[in-house]
Amino acid sequence: MQEIHSKREGFSSSIGVIAAILGSAVGLGNIWKFPYVTGVNGGAAFILVYLLCLALVGLPVMLAEHLLGRHTKANAVGAFKALQPGRPWFLVGGAGVLSAFLIMAFYTTVAGWVYSYIFKAAGGTLLSTKPEDTSLVFKTLVSGVSEPLFWQVFVLLVTGSIIMAGVTKGIERVTKVLMPLLFILLVVIDIRSLTLSGAGAGLSFLFKPDFSKITVSVVLAALGLAFFKLSVGMGAMITYGSYVDKNENLPKMAIKVALADTLVSLMAGVAIFPAVFAFGFKPDAGPKLLFIIIPTVFNSMPFGRVFMVLFFVLTAIAATGAMLSLLEVPIAYLTEQYQWTRRNATLLTILGIALLGSTATLSNSLLAKVTLFDKTFFDFFDFATSNVLLPLGGIFIALFVGWQWGYAKVKQEMSNEGKLENDGLVRVYMFLVKYVVPTAIALVLLAGLNIIHF
Numbered sequence: 001m002q003e004i005h006s007k008r009e010g011f012s013s014s015i016g017v018i019a020a021i022l023g024s025a026v027g028l029g030n031i032w033k034f035p036y037v038t039g040v041n042g043g044a045a046f047i048l049v050y051l052l053c054l055a056l057v058g059l060p061v062m063l064a065e066h067l068l069g070r071h072t073k074a075n076a077v078g079a080f081k082a083l084q085p086g087r088p089w090f091l092v093g094g095a096g097v098l099s100a101f102l103i104m105a106f107y108t109t110v111a112g113w114v115y116s117y118i119f120k121a122a123g124g125t126l127l128s129t130k131p132e133d134t135s136l137v138f139k140t141l142v143s144g145v146s147e148p149l150f151w152q153v154f155v156l157l158v159t160g161s162i163i164m165a166g167v168t169k170g171i172e173r174v175t176k177v178l179m180p181l182l183f184i185l186l187v188v189i190d191i192r193s194l195t196l197s198g199a200g201a202g203l204s205f206l207f208k209p210d211f212s213k214i215t216v217s218v219v220l221a222a223l224g225l226a227f228f229k230l231s232v233g234m235g236a237m238i239t240y241g242s243y244v245d246k247n248e249n250l251p252k253m254a255i256k257v258a259l260a261d262t263l264v265s266l267m268a269g270v271a272i273f274p275a276v277f278a279f280g281f282k283p284d285a286g287p288k289l290l291f292i293i294i295p296t297v298f299n300s301m302p303f304g305r306v307f308m309v310l311f312f313v314l315t316a317i318a319a320t321g322a323m324l325s326l327l328e329v330p331i332a333y334l335t336e337q338y339q340w341t342r343r344n345a346t347l348l349t350i351l352g353i354a355l356l357g358s359t360a361t362l363s364n365s366l367l368a369k370v371t372l373f374d375k376t377f378f379d380f381f382d383f384a385t386s387n388v389l390l391p392l393g394g395i396f397i398a399l400f401v402g403w404q405w406g407y408a409k410v411k412q413e414m415s416n417e418g419k420l421e422n423d424g425l426v427r428v429y430m431f432l433v434k435y436v437v438p439t440a441i442a443l444v445l446l447a448g449l450n451i452i453h454f
């Protein structure tokens with residue numbers, strides 16, 4: 001009980017809350033996934049669709065989760081159980097716990113690559129501006145067996161020990177300091193990338209839309225990225241919302257988080273694409289994009305090696321902040337629903353992820369030929385969560401808040417028990433979660449998965 005009680009003290013300050021929630025949103029999604037998915041899907045037009053998905057769908061679902069979490073002070077499953085006891089709504093939270101495992105399975109693979117790059121950069125293995133050299137370093141790493149597995153386990157141990165320290169001491173303290181530092185470093189890399197000769201082509205790719213590139217699968221990818229980016233659709237934001245103080249202005253907070261998160265993604269795009277074109281790479285290189293481009297950028301600037309080490313350290317930290325929130329979903333569930341100790345819940349969770357995650361890590365070597373629905377384990381976990389489970393979770397969370405919980409309760413929670421005057425906003429919001437969000441997601445999902453055709 002003591003454990004639960006102390007957890008419920010939650011984040012200790014307003015800045016701490018934003019930092020932790022932003023710490024969940026900002027991660028490999030911005031620095032690794034946003035650039036490569038944008039590259040694969042054709043650039044600027046994709047970004048516009050992504051922004052639309054973010055504003056119309058991702059943001060309302062984020063707010064829905066914060067409202068549910070803060071109101072019930074419970075984990076992803078417990079929140080639904082508290083509001084609709086004995087009804088199947090808790091399965092939405094259950095699917096969220098599953099999604100957390102599946103995301104962690106491939107997220108820890110990539111985080112492991114990032115951690116290892118800190119040492120490669122420091123040790124001098126990455127000191128070349130030649131594309132062939134940086135590609136080879138990456139290929140050697142991911143096609144190995146023990147090296148990437150070692151880093152994956154290492155990542156899990158680091159994240160697990162922070163999580164065991166608890167919400168305020170662990171999560172909040174780490175994220176508060178390091179997020180601003182990442183931002184500053186991105187500014188430095190952006191300047192370098194923009195001043196490379198030939199940078200213009202990268203900027204047009206990023207900001208000049210070519211609408212002929214938009215297909216239903218591109219729209220599904222944009223929607224999936226919006227969910228993944230904001231950490232919504234699986235109860236991570238219910239869980240973090242449960243630690244938020246009752247005086248916090250939730251709509252404002254969600255908007256701030258989404259804006260800051262988008263800024264970081266765009267800055268990562270500006271860091272990467274001008275260099276992609278300047279060094280003659282292809283923008284659609286996929287998951288390896290970050291790992292081959294970033295070293296070439298740094299190697300073409302003074303003190304590149306120092307900056308490169310710093311960059312991978314900060315990316316590792318951003319990834320770790322996001323993983324803390326992913327881990328917190330099953331851990332809050334196990335400690336609250338089954339009264340497990342935080343320690344045991346953490347140990348079991350990271351063990352489960354290590355086992356499942358090793359299949360993602362080995363997708364580039366031993367298990368490269370093993371496929372599920374025509375995808376390697378790595379790609380399957382990624383696709384199944386971002387493009388299926390999170391959007392599905394989003395539909396149900398929106399429907400729940402819009403139709404089950406209803407206007408009066410939502411208004412009460414969103415206005416901090418009547419302390420904020422936001423009646424108009426609540427009405428617009430209810431319209432979004434009742435109609436717009438579920439319909440938009442359902443259409444994109446059905447079309448993107450080839451179930452209906454336009």
Ligand code: PFF
Nearest residue numbers: 025027028029228229231236
């Ligand atoms: N938002 C994180 C990122 O963009 O890297 C990923 C993520 C974290 C997804 C937490 C889901 C989640 F619950």
